[in-house]
Amino acid sequence: MQQQVRTELFLGDCREVLERLDEGSVDLIITSPPYADQRKETYGGVHPDHYVEWFLPVSRELLRVLKPSGTFILNIKEKVVEGERSTYVMELILEMRKQGWLWTEEFIWHKKNCYPGKWPNRFRDAWERLLQFNKSKKFNMHQDEVMVPMGDWARSRLKNLSKTDKIRDPSKVGSGFGKNISNWLSRDKAFPTNVLHLATECNNKNHSAAFPMELPEWFIKLFTQPGDTVLDPFMGSGTSIHVANRMGRHAIGIDIVPEYYEMALKKPSR
Amino acid sequence: MQQQVRTELFLGDCREVLERLDEGSVDLIITSPPYADQRKETYGGVHPDHYVEWFLPVSRELLRVLKPSGTFILNIKEKVVEGERSTYVMELILEMRKQGWLWTEEFIWHKKNCYPGKWPNRFRDAWERLLQFNKSKKFNMHQDEVMVPMGDWARSRLKNLSKTDKIRDPSKVGSGFGKNISNWLSRDKAFPTNVLHLATECNNKNHSAAFPMELPEWFIKLFTQPGDTVLDPFMGSGTSIHVANRMGRHAIGIDIVPEYYEMALKKPSR
DNA sequence: GTTCCGCATGAATCGATAG
DNA sequence: ACTATCGATTCATGCGGAA
Numbered sequence: 001m002q003q004q005v006r007t008e009l010f011l012g013d014c015r016e017v018l019e020r021l022d023e024g025s026v027d028l029i030i031t032s033p034p035y036a037d038q039r040k041e042t043y044g045g046v047h048p049d050h051y052v053e054w055f056l057p058v059s060r061e062l063l064r065v066l067k068p069s070g071t072f073i074l075n076i077k078e079k080v081v082e083g084e085r086s087t088y089v090m091e092l093i094l095e096m097r098k099q100g101w102l103w104t105e106e107f108i109w110h111k112k113n114c115y116p117g118k119w120p121n122r123f124r125d126a127w128e129r130l131l132q133f134n135k136s137k138k139f140n141m142h143q144d145e146v147m148v149p150m151g152d153w154a155r156s157r158l159k160n161l162s163k164t165d166k167i168r169d170p171s172k173v174g175s176g177f178g179k180n181i182s183n184w185l186s187r188d189k190a191f192p193t194n195v196l197h198l199a200t201e202c203n204n205k206n207h208s209a210a211f212p213m214e215l216p217e218w219f220i221k222l223f224t225q226p227g228d229t230v231l232d233p234f235m236g237s238g239t240s241i242h243v244a245n246r247m248g249r250h251a252i253g254i255d256i257v258p259e260y261y262e263m264a265l266k267k268p269s270r
Numbered sequence: 271m272q273q274q275v276r277t278e279l280f281l282g283d284c285r286e287v288l289e290r291l292d293e294g295s296v297d298l299i300i301t302s303p304p305y306a307d308q309r310k311e312t313y314g315g316v317h318p319d320h321y322v323e324w325f326l327p328v329s330r331e332l333l334r335v336l337k338p339s340g341t342f343i344l345n346i347k348e349k350v351v352e353g354e355r356s357t358y359v360m361e362l363i364l365e366m367r368k369q370g371w372l373w374t375e376e377f378i379w380h381k382k383n384c385y386p387g388k389w390p391n392r393f394r395d396a397w398e399r400l401l402q403f404n405k406s407k408k409f410n411m412h413q414d415e416v417m418v419p420m421g422d423w424a425r426s427r428l429k430n431l432s433k434t435d436k437i438r439d440p441s442k443v444g445s446g447f448g449k450n451i452s453n454w455l456s457r458d459k460a461f462p463t464n465v466l467h468l469a470t471e472c473n474n475k476n477h478s479a480a481f482p483m484e485l486p487e488w489f490i491k492l493f494t495q496p497g498d499t500v501l502d503p504f505m506g507s508g509t510s511i512h513v514a515n516r517m518g519r520h521a522i523g524i525d526i527v528p529e530y531y532e533m534a535l536k537k538p539s540r
Numbered sequence: 541g542t543t544c545c546g547c548a549t550g551a552a553t554c555g556a557t558a559g
Numbered sequence: 560a561c562t563a564t565c566g567a568t569t570c571a572t573g574c575g576g577a578a
Contacts, residue, residue, distance in 0.1 A: 038551050080553065083407040084372050090360040102354050108378055108397050110465050115552045116569030118461060121411055124570075125552065126463035127378050137353040141391055191388060193396035195380050199572055202549040210551075421571060460570060 006229075006250040007241065011261040014233035014254040018061035021252070026065045027140070027228035028249075030219050030240050032075040032210045033058075036088060042257050048081055051088040052095055058233065059096050065231065069140045071223040072101070072133040075109070075211060083121065089129065096133060104139075105132040105194060109215065112199045130196070130215075145221040147189040216240035217247070224249055238264030276499075276520040277511065281531040284503035284524040288331035291522070296335045297410070297498035298519075300486050300510050302345040303328075306358060318351055321358040322365055328503065329366050335501065339410045341493040342371070342403040345379070345481070353391065359399065366403060374409075375402040375464060379485065383469045400466070400485075415491040417459035486510035487517070494519055508534030 010017045034043040036051045046054045062072055078086040093103055107130035114126035201212045216239060220230060226248035232240045235253035237260055244251040255261050280287045303325065306318040316324045332342055348356040363373055377400035384396040471482045486509065490500060496518035502510045505523035507530055514521040525531050 032551085035551050075551095077551070079551080083554090084374060085376060087364060087367070087373070090363060093360060094357060097357070103357070104354060105392055106355060108380070110378070110380065111550090113550075113571040113573090114463055115550055116571080117552055117554090118413075118568050119553055120413075120555095121407070121409070122375055122464070122553075123413070123461055124463045126465045128551080137391070139391070143388075143390075143393070191393055193384060193394045194392070195396045200550060202572070202574095423571065463570095 005245050005248060007245055008252045009235075009238070009241070009261065009264055010252075010254045011256070011258060012254065013256050015057050015061065017254045018058070018065060018233060021061075021065045021231075023064050024067045025229060026231045026252070027067055027070045028220060028223045029062055029066060029070070029072040029231045029233070030075075030216050031073075031232045031234045032236070033234045035077060036079055036086065038079070042260075048079065048086045048088050052092050055092060056095055056099070059092075059101065060099055062231075062233065063100055063135065066135050068136045069138065070135060071104075071139050071141075071219075073107075073219050073223075074131040074133065075128060075215070076131065077125070077128040080122070093131065100135070101133040102135070102137065103131065104134045106130070107132065107194045107196060109211075110195060110197045112197055113202070114200075130219075140223060140225075142222060142225065143191055146192055146218055148192055149189055210236050210239065213239055213243050216243045220244055220247055220249060235264055236260050238267050242267050275515050275518060277515055278522045279505075279508070279511070279531065279534055280522075280524045281526070281528060282524065283526050285327050285331065287524045288328070288335060288503060291331075291335045291501075293334050294337045295499060296501045296522070297337055297340045298490060298493045299332050299336060299340070299342040299501045299503070300345075300489050301343075301502045301504045302481055302506070303504045305347065306349055306356065307351075318349065318356045318358050322361050325362060326365055326369070329362075329371065330369055332501075332503065333370055333405065336405055338406050339408065340405060341374075341409055341411075341489075343377075343489050343493075344401040344403065345398060345485070346401065347395070347398040350392070359401075363401065370405070371403040372405070372407065373401065374404045376400070377402065378465045380465060380467045381470050382467055400489075410493060410495075412492060412495065413461055416462055416488055418462050420458055420460045481506070481509050483509055483513050486513045490514055490517055490519060505534055506530050508537050512537050 033055065034046065036048040037045050039045065059072075066072060076089055076092075078089045080086070097103055109128045109130050111126050111128065114124050117124060196215070196218065198212050198214055216230075216232075220240075220243060224230060224244075227250070229250040229252065230240065230244035231252045231254075232238075233254045235241050235255045238253055238255075241251040241253040241264060253264055255264065304316065306321040307315050329342075336342060346359055346362075348359045350356070367373055379398045379400050381396050381398065384394050387394055466485070466488065468482050468484050486500075486502075490510075490513060494500060494514075497520070499520040499522065500510065500514035501522045501524075502508075503524045505511050505525045508523055508525075511521040511523040511534060523534055525534065
């Protein structure tokens, strides 16, 4: 029942708050930390050169509070510095492995409505990383929960490519399954892939979410069950926390910015 | 003219063959090297732990033969080893930067019809990396050649120009920017993003790396002009070489496997 | 109730100018 | 020279009001 769902929100630096959480108490961590040099007004901005050392204490605590069967989903993307992609995300992955994390998978979030712009040497950036880390090779995964209908794939929550995407790419889709196609026709649902097609939410309201609700929803369905605990150490306005609550999961949210903390407190769990 | 197009095919280890090519003689290198520990029969297989040291001598020679204005597109994806994604691609990027390469961009190839399958701990892998490396920040890029049709929204969009189309609100986030809507009036095409949606080709069963023609075609259009030179040091059956020729570019192809070399020789340049 | 249409907004990046 | 700020460029989406 919804009433049984526990929600704990903390105002403060997650490096300190996390120390107060019990070891092995969280089933899913899903977060989108401030990217390097971004959100200067609110988070102060972290220089790309110092990003790894800034994040490692956090990931160490996250490793502690996660259950052995749990999963950590990290949404991040490196920025361009002087014409090159920065390497701090790769360095972060390498360092987190040294901490004991397993880098299990990398999902791609294809942002269908990416930021506009034109530059002489690059195109618009339309994707972000969704890095999956685990504590052990045996982690919980409920694949059936995120199956997508095959027939009306377009209407499903995990949306398919938009109309223009189809117009733009006239190559032969579905021509490549060979004999296995018969297996698929008899099913009505299919497992998704590791590429997620979602638009960023840019509504007219006073705040915009870091990522669309469908994103945490998808991973919460995939990696937790009702009654499990979801943690977001950089909750922002609290999107993933409230999605977790709505789905009957306990939620723990942390943010260092008072405005976000207040916003998360007040947000109706509709 | 097509007749003027030069094609050089070599049978041998590209580390040796590349030494015979002139410095600064290639405009675009596009290749899909044998993935780690894959295709053992054909390439002998490279263990993930030795992949970086195996590839670095190749990339050093590629750096030499590339023009300062040229581009290197590397199609690669790390395999899963004992439940984890291997880190050799990230390590390779870090090491190639030490060689002098600039890691300019990472395109995503979304494989729309990836191979079906089911595993208890992961979904189907539907994307690969297309790493862009450059020798200098000033490289050739012909963006107009790869423009795509605009979305349907554009038609109604341009009927009425709103105030904010001319003067954008310096909005709350501070990300506001002014528009020059007059640039749009005659526009029916848009620039693409760094996510490519292509289906894999499966017609050529003989070749172990399924590389859809559209992929080299797109990068050849983007980074070269007719008369330029395209190199594929792991040409396989020679798809990118023949696409380059068909598009009026000179081509150099290398492969160590006699069967592939023969295949590339015989392939009609339709 | 549908569909249509107007419109603000988004983890962007480059190059020029200012301190 | 080296860093910080600012102006210029751009496309797709979902919302909300109108038809």
